[in-house]
Amino acid sequence: MKILSILAIAASLLVPAAVEAAVNKGVVGSDHDFSKTNYLAFNTRRGVCTPCHTAHATDPAQIAPLFAHKTSTGPFTMYSSPTIKHTPGTVPDGASLACLSCHDGTIGVNSPIQGTQGGISTNTPVFVQPNHKVGPDLHTDHPISFVYDAALAAASGELENPVTYKIGDPKTTLTVQTPPVPATWTGTDLTGKTIDEALLVNHKMQCTSCHDPHWIKGNTPLRGQATIVDGNDADGRGSLMCRTCHIK
Numbered sequence: 001m002k003i004l005s006i007l008a009i010a011a012s013l014l015v016p017a018a019v020e021a022a023v024n025k026g027v028v029g030s031d032h033d034f035s036k037t038n039y040l041a042f043n044t045r046r047g048v049c050t051p052c053h054t055a056h057a058t059d060p061a062q063i064a065p066l067f068a069h070k071t072s073t074g075p076f077t078m079y080s081s082p083t084i085k086h087t088p089g090t091v092p093d094g095a096s097l098a099c100l101s102c103h104d105g106t107i108g109v110n111s112p113i114q115g116t117q118g119g120i121s122t123n124t125p126v127f128v129q130p131n132h133k134v135g136p137d138l139h140t141d142h143p144i145s146f147v148y149d150a151a152l153a154a155a156s157g158e159l160e161n162p163v164t165y166k167i168g169d170p171k172t173t174l175t176v177q178t179p180p181v182p183a184t185w186t187g188t189d190l191t192g193k194t195i196d197e198a199l200l201v202n203h204k205m206q207c208t209s210c211h212d213p214h215w216i217k218g219n220t221p222l223r224g225q226a227t228i229v230d231g232n233d234a235d236g237r238g239s240l241m242c243r244t245c246h247i248k
Protein backbone atom coordinates (compact mmCIF):
# COMPACT_ATOMS: atom_id res chain seq x y z
CA MET A 1 0.00 0.00 0.00
CA LYS A 2 2.77 2.38 1.02
CA ILE A 3 4.81 1.48 -2.04
CA LEU A 4 1.78 1.95 -4.25
CA SER A 5 1.04 5.44 -2.92
CA ILE A 6 4.68 6.44 -3.30
CA LEU A 7 4.50 5.24 -6.88
CA ALA A 8 1.28 7.18 -7.36
CA ILE A 9 2.91 10.35 -6.04
CA ALA A 10 5.92 9.80 -8.28
CA ALA A 11 3.62 9.34 -11.26
CA SER A 12 1.57 12.41 -10.39
CA LEU A 13 4.77 14.46 -10.23
CA LEU A 14 5.68 13.37 -13.73
CA VAL A 15 2.32 13.69 -15.42
CA PRO A 16 1.43 17.43 -15.16
CA ALA A 17 4.16 18.47 -17.61
CA ALA A 18 2.58 16.52 -20.43
CA VAL A 19 -1.01 17.36 -19.49
CA GLU A 20 -0.46 21.11 -19.02
CA ALA A 21 1.53 21.34 -22.21
CA ALA A 22 -1.49 20.23 -24.17
CA VAL A 23 -3.84 22.83 -22.69
CA ASN A 24 -1.50 25.80 -22.50
CA LYS A 25 -1.21 26.65 -26.17
CA GLY A 26 -3.27 29.04 -28.23
CA VAL A 27 -5.08 32.36 -27.82
CA VAL A 28 -8.54 30.92 -27.05
CA GLY A 29 -9.04 30.73 -23.32
CA SER A 30 -6.01 32.92 -22.61
CA ASP A 31 -5.95 36.47 -21.24
CA HIS A 32 -5.66 37.63 -24.87
CA ASP A 33 -8.88 35.92 -25.88
CA PHE A 34 -11.08 38.93 -26.61
CA SER A 35 -13.84 36.70 -27.96
CA LYS A 36 -14.79 35.93 -24.35
CA THR A 37 -18.22 37.15 -23.29
CA ASN A 38 -16.88 40.04 -21.21
CA TYR A 39 -15.50 41.62 -24.39
CA LEU A 40 -18.61 41.16 -26.58
CA ALA A 41 -19.68 44.78 -26.06
CA PHE A 42 -16.90 45.87 -28.40
CA ASN A 43 -15.91 42.66 -30.23
CA THR A 44 -19.18 42.27 -32.12
CA ARG A 45 -17.94 39.47 -34.41
CA ARG A 46 -16.18 37.61 -31.58
CA GLY A 47 -12.93 37.66 -33.58
CA VAL A 48 -10.06 35.88 -31.82
CA CYS A 49 -7.28 37.38 -33.94
CA THR A 50 -8.93 40.59 -35.23
CA PRO A 51 -8.32 42.74 -32.12
CA CYS A 52 -4.61 42.45 -33.02
CA HIS A 53 -4.36 41.29 -36.67
CA THR A 54 -6.38 41.45 -39.86
CA ALA A 55 -5.63 40.28 -43.39
CA HIS A 56 -5.68 43.66 -45.18
CA ALA A 57 -5.01 47.35 -44.66
CA THR A 58 -2.98 46.85 -41.49
CA ASP A 59 -0.38 49.05 -39.74
CA PRO A 60 1.86 50.63 -42.43
CA ALA A 61 4.84 50.51 -40.02
CA GLN A 62 4.27 46.75 -39.38
CA ILE A 63 5.59 46.94 -35.82
CA ALA A 64 4.21 43.37 -35.56
CA PRO A 65 3.13 41.20 -38.53
CA LEU A 66 -0.21 42.42 -39.99
CA PHE A 67 -0.81 44.44 -36.82
CA ALA A 68 -4.29 45.97 -36.87
CA HIS A 69 -4.20 48.06 -33.67
CA LYS A 70 -3.43 51.74 -33.21
CA THR A 71 0.13 52.40 -31.99
CA SER A 72 0.98 54.15 -28.74
CA THR A 73 3.07 57.29 -28.83
CA GLY A 74 3.88 57.20 -25.10
CA PRO A 75 5.68 59.46 -24.15
CA PHE A 76 8.12 56.75 -23.07
CA THR A 77 11.00 56.66 -20.59
CA MET A 78 13.46 53.82 -21.23
CA TYR A 79 15.42 51.72 -18.73
CA SER A 80 18.93 52.93 -18.05
CA SER A 81 21.60 52.13 -15.46
CA PRO A 82 25.32 52.70 -14.92
CA THR A 83 26.07 49.01 -15.46
CA ILE A 84 24.32 48.22 -18.77
CA LYS A 85 26.53 47.71 -21.80
CA HIS A 86 23.88 48.36 -24.48
CA THR A 87 22.91 51.88 -25.48
CA PRO A 88 19.21 52.30 -24.75
CA GLY A 89 17.02 53.65 -27.53
CA THR A 90 14.77 56.63 -26.93
CA VAL A 91 11.53 54.76 -27.68
CA PRO A 92 10.41 51.10 -27.75
CA ASP A 93 10.05 49.53 -31.20
CA GLY A 94 8.79 46.41 -32.98
CA ALA A 95 6.76 43.85 -31.04
CA SER A 96 7.28 45.74 -27.75
CA LEU A 97 5.62 48.81 -29.19
CA ALA A 98 2.73 46.56 -30.25
CA CYS A 99 2.34 45.26 -26.67
CA LEU A 100 2.57 48.75 -25.22
CA SER A 101 -0.16 49.92 -27.59
CA CYS A 102 -2.57 48.25 -25.16
CA HIS A 103 -0.44 47.77 -22.05
CA ASP A 104 0.77 51.32 -21.41
CA GLY A 105 -2.87 52.23 -20.81
CA THR A 106 -2.90 55.22 -23.19
CA ILE A 107 -4.98 53.53 -25.93
CA GLY A 108 -8.02 51.29 -25.59
CA VAL A 109 -7.87 47.59 -26.38
CA ASN A 110 -10.69 48.27 -28.88
CA SER A 111 -8.74 50.68 -31.12
CA PRO A 112 -8.33 49.32 -34.66
CA ILE A 113 -5.86 51.12 -36.91
CA GLN A 114 -8.79 52.18 -39.04
CA GLY A 115 -12.47 52.77 -38.30
CA THR A 116 -14.26 49.78 -36.89
CA GLN A 117 -12.05 47.27 -38.75
CA GLY A 118 -12.74 43.66 -37.75
CA GLY A 119 -16.16 44.64 -36.40
CA ILE A 120 -14.55 46.26 -33.35
CA SER A 121 -16.72 48.95 -31.77
CA THR A 122 -14.70 51.90 -30.53
CA ASN A 123 -17.58 53.72 -28.82
CA THR A 124 -16.34 53.23 -25.25
CA PRO A 125 -12.59 52.68 -24.89
CA VAL A 126 -11.73 49.58 -22.85
CA PHE A 127 -8.33 49.82 -21.14
CA VAL A 128 -6.11 47.12 -19.64
CA GLN A 129 -6.60 46.69 -15.92
CA PRO A 130 -4.27 48.71 -13.67
CA ASN A 131 -2.40 45.56 -12.60
CA HIS A 132 -1.62 44.84 -16.27
CA LYS A 133 -0.35 48.32 -17.03
CA VAL A 134 3.31 48.43 -18.14
CA GLY A 135 4.73 51.84 -19.12
CA PRO A 136 4.77 54.30 -20.73
CA ASP A 137 7.41 54.98 -18.07
CA LEU A 138 9.64 51.92 -18.60
CA HIS A 139 12.55 52.96 -16.39
CA THR A 140 11.54 50.39 -13.76
CA ASP A 141 11.01 47.56 -16.26
CA HIS A 142 13.49 45.05 -17.76
CA PRO A 143 15.22 46.78 -20.73
CA ILE A 144 13.75 46.10 -24.18
CA SER A 145 14.15 47.19 -27.83
CA PHE A 146 17.93 46.84 -28.22
CA VAL A 147 20.19 44.43 -30.10
CA TYR A 148 21.42 41.50 -27.99
CA ASP A 149 24.27 39.95 -29.96
CA ALA A 150 27.64 38.26 -29.44
CA ALA A 151 29.30 41.66 -29.07
CA LEU A 152 26.99 42.68 -26.20
CA ALA A 153 27.53 39.30 -24.52
CA ALA A 154 31.29 39.76 -24.81
CA ALA A 155 31.15 43.35 -23.51
CA SER A 156 29.02 42.21 -20.55
CA GLY A 157 30.87 38.99 -19.76
CA GLU A 158 27.77 37.89 -17.83
CA LEU A 159 25.37 37.13 -20.66
CA GLU A 160 25.28 33.98 -22.79
CA ASN A 161 26.30 34.45 -26.41
CA PRO A 162 22.81 34.44 -28.01
CA VAL A 163 24.02 32.94 -31.30
CA THR A 164 25.85 29.96 -29.78
CA TYR A 165 24.17 29.21 -26.42
CA LYS A 166 21.35 26.72 -26.98
CA ILE A 167 18.40 26.52 -24.61
CA GLY A 168 18.91 23.42 -22.46
CA ASP A 169 22.74 23.66 -22.60
CA PRO A 170 24.54 23.37 -19.25
CA LYS A 171 25.74 26.65 -17.74
CA THR A 172 29.38 25.70 -18.20
CA THR A 173 30.78 28.92 -16.74
CA LEU A 174 28.91 28.65 -13.43
CA THR A 175 29.75 26.49 -10.40
CA VAL A 176 26.32 24.83 -10.56
CA GLN A 177 25.89 23.83 -14.17
CA THR A 178 22.30 22.50 -14.14
CA PRO A 179 20.72 23.76 -17.37
CA PRO A 180 17.94 26.26 -16.63
CA VAL A 181 15.59 24.49 -19.04
CA PRO A 182 15.55 20.80 -18.08
CA ALA A 183 16.49 18.00 -20.43
CA THR A 184 12.95 16.58 -19.97
CA TRP A 185 11.78 19.42 -22.22
CA THR A 186 13.56 17.97 -25.26
CA GLY A 187 11.22 17.82 -28.20
CA THR A 188 9.67 21.19 -27.38
CA ASP A 189 10.17 24.03 -29.82
CA LEU A 190 12.61 25.70 -27.39
CA THR A 191 15.32 23.25 -26.40
CA GLY A 192 18.19 22.99 -28.85
CA LYS A 193 17.49 26.43 -30.30
CA THR A 194 19.77 29.36 -29.68
CA ILE A 195 18.58 32.37 -27.68
CA ASP A 196 18.69 34.34 -30.92
CA GLU A 197 16.45 31.82 -32.71
CA ALA A 198 13.99 31.21 -29.90
CA LEU A 199 13.74 34.48 -27.97
CA LEU A 200 14.88 37.46 -30.04
CA VAL A 201 13.15 39.29 -32.89
CA ASN A 202 15.58 40.64 -35.51
CA HIS A 203 18.30 40.02 -32.88
CA LYS A 204 16.51 42.35 -30.51
CA MET A 205 15.40 41.86 -26.93
CA GLN A 206 11.67 42.66 -26.81
CA CYS A 207 8.67 41.95 -24.58
CA THR A 208 8.33 38.81 -26.72
CA SER A 209 11.72 37.55 -25.48
CA CYS A 210 9.89 36.68 -22.28
CA HIS A 211 6.21 36.55 -23.26
CA ASP A 212 4.25 35.06 -26.12
CA PRO A 213 1.06 37.03 -26.89
CA HIS A 214 -0.43 33.75 -28.13
CA TRP A 215 0.04 32.10 -24.74
CA ILE A 216 3.22 30.02 -24.58
CA LYS A 217 5.55 28.81 -27.27
CA GLY A 218 7.17 25.70 -25.84
CA ASN A 219 5.72 22.73 -24.05
CA THR A 220 6.84 24.30 -20.80
CA PRO A 221 5.41 22.43 -17.82
CA LEU A 222 4.05 25.51 -16.11
CA ARG A 223 2.68 28.80 -17.31
CA GLY A 224 2.84 32.13 -15.56
CA GLN A 225 1.84 35.45 -17.10
CA ALA A 226 2.14 34.04 -20.65
CA THR A 227 5.87 33.60 -20.17
CA ILE A 228 7.71 31.57 -22.80
CA VAL A 229 10.04 29.80 -20.38
CA ASP A 230 8.54 28.87 -17.04
CA GLY A 231 8.65 26.10 -14.48
CA ASN A 232 11.52 24.54 -12.55
CA ASP A 233 14.87 23.10 -13.57
CA ALA A 234 15.97 19.52 -12.91
CA ASP A 235 16.87 20.50 -9.35
CA GLY A 236 13.52 22.17 -8.69
CA ARG A 237 14.77 25.74 -9.03
CA GLY A 238 12.81 28.50 -10.79
CA SER A 239 13.77 31.70 -12.64
CA LEU A 240 14.57 29.60 -15.70
CA MET A 241 13.88 32.49 -18.00
CA CYS A 242 16.37 34.82 -16.32
CA ARG A 243 19.03 32.12 -16.02
CA THR A 244 18.75 31.25 -19.72
CA CYS A 245 20.32 34.55 -20.85
CA HIS A 246 22.11 35.77 -17.74
CA ILE A 247 25.24 34.03 -16.42
CA LYS A 248 24.41 34.52 -12.77
Ligand code: HEC
Pocket residue numbers: 027032033048049050051052053064065095098099208212213214
Ligand atom coordinates in the same frame (compact mmCIF):
# COMPACT_ATOMS: atom_id res chain seq x y z
C1 HEC B 1 -3.22 40.43 -28.08
C2 HEC B 1 -2.80 40.63 -29.43
C3 HEC B 1 -2.70 39.43 -30.33
C4 HEC B 1 -3.65 38.48 -30.60
C5 HEC B 1 -5.04 38.35 -30.02
C6 HEC B 1 -3.10 37.64 -31.64
N1 HEC B 1 -1.83 38.04 -31.96
FE1 HEC B 1 -0.61 37.25 -33.36
N2 HEC B 1 0.88 38.53 -32.84
C7 HEC B 1 0.75 39.54 -31.91
C8 HEC B 1 2.03 40.20 -31.78
C9 HEC B 1 2.33 41.38 -30.87
C10 HEC B 1 2.92 39.55 -32.67
C11 HEC B 1 4.41 39.83 -32.89
C12 HEC B 1 5.21 39.17 -31.84
C13 HEC B 1 5.37 37.69 -32.01
O1 HEC B 1 5.89 37.27 -33.05
O2 HEC B 1 4.98 36.94 -31.11
C14 HEC B 1 2.16 38.51 -33.34
C15 HEC B 1 2.68 37.64 -34.30
C16 HEC B 1 1.91 36.76 -35.02
C17 HEC B 1 2.40 35.95 -36.13
C18 HEC B 1 3.80 35.96 -36.72
C19 HEC B 1 4.88 35.52 -35.79
C20 HEC B 1 4.58 34.24 -35.09
O3 HEC B 1 4.58 34.23 -33.86
O4 HEC B 1 4.30 33.23 -35.75
C21 HEC B 1 1.35 35.19 -36.55
C22 HEC B 1 1.37 34.20 -37.70
C23 HEC B 1 0.21 35.53 -35.72
N3 HEC B 1 0.59 36.47 -34.81
C24 HEC B 1 -1.03 34.97 -35.86
C25 HEC B 1 -2.10 35.16 -34.99
C26 HEC B 1 -3.37 34.47 -35.10
C27 HEC B 1 -3.72 33.48 -36.19
C28 HEC B 1 -4.15 34.92 -34.08
C29 HEC B 1 -5.55 34.48 -33.70
C30 HEC B 1 -5.68 33.03 -33.41
C31 HEC B 1 -3.37 35.88 -33.33
N4 HEC B 1 -2.12 35.98 -33.92
C32 HEC B 1 -3.80 36.58 -32.22
C33 HEC B 1 -0.37 39.86 -31.21
C34 HEC B 1 -1.54 39.13 -31.18
Ligand code: HEC
Pocket residue numbers: 031032051052069095096098099100101102103109110127128129130132207208211212213224225226
Ligand atom coordinates in the same frame (compact mmCIF):
# COMPACT_ATOMS: atom_id res chain seq x y z
C1 HEC C 1 -5.18 44.53 -28.16
C2 HEC C 1 -4.62 44.85 -26.87
C3 HEC C 1 -3.45 44.07 -26.35
C4 HEC C 1 -2.25 43.82 -27.00
C5 HEC C 1 -1.81 44.30 -28.37
C6 HEC C 1 -1.46 43.05 -26.07
N1 HEC C 1 -2.16 42.81 -24.91
FE1 HEC C 1 -1.55 41.75 -23.29
N2 HEC C 1 -3.38 41.91 -22.44
C7 HEC C 1 -4.40 42.72 -22.92
C8 HEC C 1 -5.55 42.57 -22.05
C9 HEC C 1 -6.88 43.33 -22.23
C10 HEC C 1 -5.20 41.64 -21.05
C11 HEC C 1 -6.13 41.06 -19.98
C12 HEC C 1 -6.04 41.75 -18.68
C13 HEC C 1 -6.62 43.13 -18.63
O1 HEC C 1 -7.76 43.37 -19.04
O2 HEC C 1 -5.88 44.01 -18.17
C14 HEC C 1 -3.82 41.27 -21.31
C15 HEC C 1 -3.07 40.41 -20.51
C16 HEC C 1 -1.69 40.22 -20.66
C17 HEC C 1 -0.84 39.49 -19.74
C18 HEC C 1 -1.27 38.75 -18.49
C19 HEC C 1 -1.44 37.30 -18.86
C20 HEC C 1 -1.82 36.41 -17.74
O3 HEC C 1 -1.90 35.20 -18.01
O4 HEC C 1 -2.08 36.88 -16.64
C21 HEC C 1 0.43 39.56 -20.23
C22 HEC C 1 1.67 38.97 -19.63
C23 HEC C 1 0.37 40.32 -21.46
N3 HEC C 1 -0.92 40.69 -21.71
C24 HEC C 1 1.47 40.60 -22.23
C25 HEC C 1 1.40 41.13 -23.52
C26 HEC C 1 2.53 41.21 -24.42
C27 HEC C 1 3.93 40.81 -24.09
C28 HEC C 1 2.06 41.74 -25.58
C29 HEC C 1 2.82 41.97 -26.86
C30 HEC C 1 3.53 40.82 -27.40
C31 HEC C 1 0.65 42.03 -25.39
N4 HEC C 1 0.30 41.61 -24.13
C32 HEC C 1 -0.17 42.61 -26.34
C33 HEC C 1 -4.37 43.48 -24.06
C34 HEC C 1 -3.38 43.44 -25.03
Ligand code: HEC
Pocket residue numbers: 096099100103131132133134141142143144206207208209210211224225227241
Ligand atom coordinates in the same frame (compact mmCIF):
# COMPACT_ATOMS: atom_id res chain seq x y z
C1 HEC D 1 12.91 39.74 -18.85
C2 HEC D 1 11.67 39.14 -19.11
C3 HEC D 1 10.48 40.04 -19.34
C4 HEC D 1 10.37 41.07 -20.25
C5 HEC D 1 11.41 41.59 -21.22
C6 HEC D 1 9.01 41.55 -20.13
N1 HEC D 1 8.33 40.83 -19.17
FE1 HEC D 1 6.41 41.10 -18.61
N2 HEC D 1 6.62 39.75 -17.12
C7 HEC D 1 7.74 38.98 -16.91
C8 HEC D 1 7.53 38.14 -15.76
C9 HEC D 1 8.52 37.14 -15.21
C10 HEC D 1 6.23 38.43 -15.29
C11 HEC D 1 5.54 37.83 -14.06
C12 HEC D 1 5.82 38.76 -12.92
C13 HEC D 1 5.25 38.30 -11.67
O1 HEC D 1 4.43 37.39 -11.65
O2 HEC D 1 5.64 38.93 -10.66
C14 HEC D 1 5.68 39.46 -16.15
C15 HEC D 1 4.43 40.01 -16.03
C16 HEC D 1 3.84 40.83 -16.98
C17 HEC D 1 2.45 41.27 -16.97
C18 HEC D 1 1.42 40.92 -15.93
C19 HEC D 1 1.22 42.00 -14.94
C20 HEC D 1 2.41 42.28 -14.11
O3 HEC D 1 2.93 43.42 -14.20
O4 HEC D 1 2.84 41.40 -13.34
C21 HEC D 1 2.26 42.04 -18.08
C22 HEC D 1 0.98 42.71 -18.53
C23 HEC D 1 3.52 42.11 -18.78
N3 HEC D 1 4.46 41.35 -18.09
C24 HEC D 1 3.74 42.78 -19.95
C25 HEC D 1 4.99 43.03 -20.50
C26 HEC D 1 5.25 44.00 -21.55
C27 HEC D 1 4.22 44.85 -22.25
C28 HEC D 1 6.60 43.96 -21.81
C29 HEC D 1 7.39 44.81 -22.74
C30 HEC D 1 7.30 46.27 -22.52
C31 HEC D 1 7.16 42.95 -20.90
N4 HEC D 1 6.16 42.42 -20.14
C32 HEC D 1 8.50 42.58 -20.89
C33 HEC D 1 8.90 38.98 -17.68
C34 HEC D 1 9.20 39.90 -18.67
Ligand code: HEC
Pocket residue numbers: 080081082083084085086142143148152156159195199205209210241242243244245246
Ligand atom coordinates in the same frame (compact mmCIF):
# COMPACT_ATOMS: atom_id res chain seq x y z
C1 HEC E 1 16.31 36.87 -23.69
C2 HEC E 1 17.42 37.15 -22.77
C3 HEC E 1 17.11 37.69 -21.41
C4 HEC E 1 16.20 37.22 -20.49
C5 HEC E 1 15.24 36.07 -20.67
C6 HEC E 1 16.35 38.03 -19.32
N1 HEC E 1 17.30 38.97 -19.53
FE1 HEC E 1 17.86 40.43 -18.21
N2 HEC E 1 18.95 41.32 -19.66
C7 HEC E 1 19.24 40.77 -20.88
C8 HEC E 1 20.10 41.68 -21.61
C9 HEC E 1 20.66 41.43 -23.00
C10 HEC E 1 20.29 42.81 -20.77
C11 HEC E 1 21.13 44.06 -21.07
C12 HEC E 1 22.50 43.87 -20.47
C13 HEC E 1 23.46 45.01 -20.76
O1 HEC E 1 23.19 45.87 -21.61
O2 HEC E 1 24.55 45.06 -20.13
C14 HEC E 1 19.55 42.54 -19.55
C15 HEC E 1 19.49 43.40 -18.45
C16 HEC E 1 19.06 43.02 -17.19
C17 HEC E 1 19.24 43.77 -15.97
C18 HEC E 1 19.86 45.15 -15.87
C19 HEC E 1 21.34 45.05 -15.78
C20 HEC E 1 22.00 46.37 -15.53
O3 HEC E 1 23.25 46.38 -15.56
O4 HEC E 1 21.33 47.39 -15.30
C21 HEC E 1 18.75 43.01 -14.95
C22 HEC E 1 18.80 43.35 -13.48
C23 HEC E 1 18.19 41.82 -15.54
N3 HEC E 1 18.41 41.85 -16.90
C24 HEC E 1 17.56 40.81 -14.85
C25 HEC E 1 16.79 39.83 -15.44
C26 HEC E 1 15.82 39.00 -14.75
C27 HEC E 1 15.54 39.05 -13.27
C28 HEC E 1 15.27 38.19 -15.67
C29 HEC E 1 14.18 37.18 -15.49
C30 HEC E 1 12.88 37.72 -15.05
C31 HEC E 1 15.90 38.50 -16.95
N4 HEC E 1 16.80 39.50 -16.78
C32 HEC E 1 15.64 37.84 -18.16
C33 HEC E 1 18.77 39.57 -21.38
C34 HEC E 1 17.79 38.81 -20.78
